[in-house]
Amino acid sequence: MNRLCFFATTSIGVEDVAAEEVRSLIGSDVKLEVGRVSFKGGVGDIYVLNLKARTLHKVYIQLVKADFKTLDDIYRVARSLDYTWIIDGDQSFAIRSERIGGHCFTSMDVSRVVGQAVIDSYQEATGRRLRVDLEQPDVEIYCLVRNYSLLMGVNTTGESLHKRGYRVYDHPAALKPTIAAAMLKISGWRPGESLLDPMCGGATIPIEAALMARGVMPSKFRSSFAFLKLKICDLQEFKAVRDKLLMEENCSFNPEIYAMDKLQKHLSGGVKNAEEAGVKDAIKFKIGDATKPEEYPNGFFSHIIVNPPYGLRAHPKEGVGRLYEEFLKALKAKNPGSTLTIITAASKRFREAAEKTNITIMERRKIMHGDLPAEIFTCKI
Structure with a gap:
């Protein structure tokens, strides 16, 4: 053909x-x-x-x-x-x-x-x-x-590929796994580098990072694809491709990926999601408040990648601005020299917080998170 x-x-x-x-x-x-x-x-x-x-x-x-x-x-x-x-x-x-x-x-x-x-x-x-x-x-x-x-x-797909199949715990403000994967690529992070998500929620970003680091197919957990019913597609050829890709996985690789959240409910949900994705052993989970430097994991993290609250649900607008400012101060105290990649719909509040804390915004891009306009910022701490 x-x-x-x-x-x-x-x-x-x-x-x-x-x-x-x-x-x-x-x-x-x-x-x-x-x-x-x-x-x-x-x-x-x-x-x-x-x-x-x-x-x-x-x-x-x-x-x-x-x-x-x-x-x-x-x-x-x-x-x-x-x-x-x-x-x-x-x-x-x-x-x-x-x-x-x-x-x-x-x-x-x-x-x-x-x-x-x-x-x-x-x-x-x-x-x-x-x-x-x-x-x-x-x-x-x-x-x-x-x-x-x-x-x-x-x-040829059927249901959208962003529905990975590992999300057994659904955080109320969950990030699409496809956007999480895009953020990882935008950040410049590589599997050999350390990574922390200090407001991990259901752990979408750490899970996507672990899957990427080990070369695991993100659609490994899907039970069906629309192309299996198309005349031009062959089941045996598909299985051969899938088997070849499975051989490329390196599930023994242990990346340095940390997931932190201040709420045990979300952290436990993140652990369940990671377990369902088969990467629980690749992520270190920790209870901790992202605005408090003393609660961060020990060591330096080259990349901080995070989907924080936007102030649309639990936090009022002025509260989310204060949250961002305290978060950036904590990063400067704990992790100076790292690269921060953050997505938020409260773009103005984040820019104000970055200005107050002398954080340099290196790149910003507008994105649609579903129907919600948001921005991804890349900053040097």
Whole structure:
């Protein structure tokens, strides 16, 4: 089969990180777009990316990208495509649509029109009418309408890759594992360097660091992938790729990763998550208050990577500003010379705290944490 066109979704703000990861995993040139990256590859790359990528959410086989003016145009574009190479006649399908911009139609209208186009195209080509199953389809086709551009793709992933499968304890302000992985890459941390998350919550950052350090596939804990039902994918080839990647793991490597939290409830939850992820032995857990230098673990940590409270739930705005200031003072007292990478939706409060404590902000980037605008700061302590 000729090389396929793909696009993969990621968090808005870390597209460059996702692009570099795709390049490193499959050696393909990558184009950056808003909330996604696009590239070319082979069928085998579907397996590698879904198993190995740490910053991607879903990987799609691109069917078409085209401009349109009306809903009828969308039907004509979708109707002109060949679906016989990707869907078997006895399989079901569903259309999932997303619409951005001002239109005289809804996303449901897009799904209806594209769904009919798929049925009509397939029936003309094979004489068989495909079944629609909106609950558990064998094949899911995604349609993105952004202003007057249409993008269609086949979901090879299924449920988003950020749902790792190890999170048995769900912290109320949990960080997406894909964002945690992106922060680790942004920070410049390497597996041989020491790392501390002093407000670890459910320990997402330390767990992602441990998985990365040992070369463990982040999707190792998943039970299924959407590509297993696609005509072009082969179960035996997938198993061969997975077995090869399993051989690359180094579970005997002991990185210097610490996780600290002042609440025993969260720390215990983090331990459970780490145990579920198979990296409990790679992380040292400690009760401690991030604003008190004397409660930090002994030794110097080259990297501090943290997702602190934003002041949206438990802390009022003025309280979170004070928290950030006391936290930065504690870092200066305990860990001068380290690199801090921090994500927060209270960006102004953090900048003010950094200014008050003479902390240099080296880099900042805006990111969407779900629907919440936030920023990732990299600082020198």
